[in-house]
Amino acid sequence: MSLKFPLSKLTHGLAVAALIGGTAVSTNVAAEKVRWQVPLAFPSHLIGLTTPVKHLTENLKAISGGDVELRYYEPGELIPAFEIMDAVSTGKYPAGYTWVGYDQGTIPALPLYSGAPFNMEPPAYLAWYYEGEGKELLEEIYDKRNIHPMLCSIIGPEGAGWFAKPIEGLDDFDGLRIRFAGIGGKVLEELGASVTMLPAGELYQALERGTIDATEFSQPAIDKMLGLDQIIKNYIMPGWHQTLTTSHLLVNKDVWNKLEPQSRALIEMGCESATLKGFAQSEYAQPTALREYEEEGVNAQTLPEPVLRELEDATNKVLDDIASEDEMFKRVLTSQRDFMKHHSIWHSKGYLPRDFYEYD
Structure with a gap:
């Protein structure tokens, strides 16, 4: 889903009135200011792999009227790419955007989420992740690391x-x-x-x-x-x-739990939107590259x-x-x-x- 709609012009605290069954409902788009530094595991220009983080940050800022700002940093600018999980877990940084398979030495199950051999194609994976057991199991895995994980990008098969x-x-x-x-x-x-x-x-x-x-x-x-x-x-x-590759937004769980429900919902929806956007960008780019x-x-x-x-x-x-x-x-x-x-x-x-x- 896209987050680009007129609500992007709202500022903090502005109420939106809607009539539902004749009842006026007032809703704040954002109830707090979020300012996160987000280290990346890959350069931000890689199509479908990290370009979704640009979509995520721009749309969160727009729909929240500037209240939710995620500022991302290139690999090595803050920390090395392979250190993102530990930095988020300890609270050194509130969030990080990474390929979770880098941490297979610590958590063997993670490559099954980042892209495994002879596994599902993206449509089936999304069904398993969102409607099956995938999301719940991943959250259980990261709970021990004090991290809330969100799928934030998916692309199709790599070259071998x-x-x-x-x-x-x-x-x-x-x-x-x-x-x-x-x-x-x-x-x-x-x-x-x-x-x-x-x-x-x-x-x-x-x-x-x-x-x-x-x-x-x-x-x-x-x-x-x-x-x-x-x-x-x-x-x-x-x-x-x-058969697919994913990237995830990892958020320190203490930071995540302190957010207002509106902010958490915005970020979750933002990652879902970024996942769709990144997949479309990726599928569009591959045939041109092969030719x-x-x-x-x-x-x-x-x-x-x-x-x-x-x-x-x-x-x-x-x-x-x-x-x-x-x-x-x-x-x-x-x-x-x-x-x-x-x-x-x-x-x-x-x-x-x-x-x-x-x-x-």
């Missing part, structure tokens, strides 16, 4: 990475030095790759200097913004390791189905191993698998097959 040579089989991953995130990284480790984690701003240099042999980061349009296609010309698809890759001679390889099936088998083993060691991971994974099985009758019968759409 940039490789010096095409991938023809699982043996091609053996020995690779690769930047790979989330559970997909653990799968590649099982296949013999040396996996490292680097933030977006360090990827170009790492490839250029040969510190890593290959990398994945995000979708075609975002990878293009980072210049990855300038160094490597083999682009592997589809994003088996992340530009073609013109530049980038080889956008689609992995053969037998390779994808083998990756799926390896992924399920990794997922089951993690589930056997962490109870919350098991609860979230079971919930997702149950919903995917339930949803499959609609997904398989209600939508046109992939090959119905012609590509030329």
Whole structure:
């Protein structure tokens, strides 16, 4: 939903009169002033990944008449990208906007929320998150960290990475030095790759200097913004390791609980609006980026189905191993698998097959 409507001209304390069933109802759009510093995990210009935070901040300021202001800061400007959760948890900053998978070492279940291998596509994920158990389980996870989490962005599948040579089989991953995130990284480790984690701003240099042999980061349009296609010309698809990517607004729970109900509702609605806006921006940008890759001679390889099936088998083993060691991971994974099985009758019968759409 969009928050851009005439209420943006209201100032603090202005009452809106509405007749409901003949009764006049007066409502304050905002009842307090909110001023938050919000560190980002990614540069703010990355389409669909962080651009929703601009939509969020602009609309919250407009609809509240300037009472709710979230000022965001680029990665490293306040704190390093990987430190956002701890900074919000301790109250060093009231909120942060991040990819929660960065904290998988502390909370193993988080990559199931940030984007997991062979998982749901965005429409099904949103159904599971908002109408199923997803939101409730995530709030339970973060409750122990004194954090209130809000889904604030979702985009579709990533590319599976940039490789010096095409991938023809699982043996091609053996020995690779690769930047790979989330559970997909653990799968590649099982296949013999040396996996490292680097933030977006360090990827170009790492490839250029040969510190890593290959990398994945995000979708075609975002990878293009980072210049990855300038160094490597083999682009592997589809994003088996992340069928979607989310970003979340994490708010210190003490700060959140002190807000008036009106302010909390505005921020929740703002994140829902930002999620929709970011998804639209992302879907609009990807085909343009892929067609530009073609013109530049980038080889956008689609992995053969037998390779994808083998990756799926390896992924399920990794997922089951993690589930056997962490109870919350098991609860979230079971919930997702149950919903995917339930949803499959609609997904398989209600939508046109992939090959119905012609590509030329």
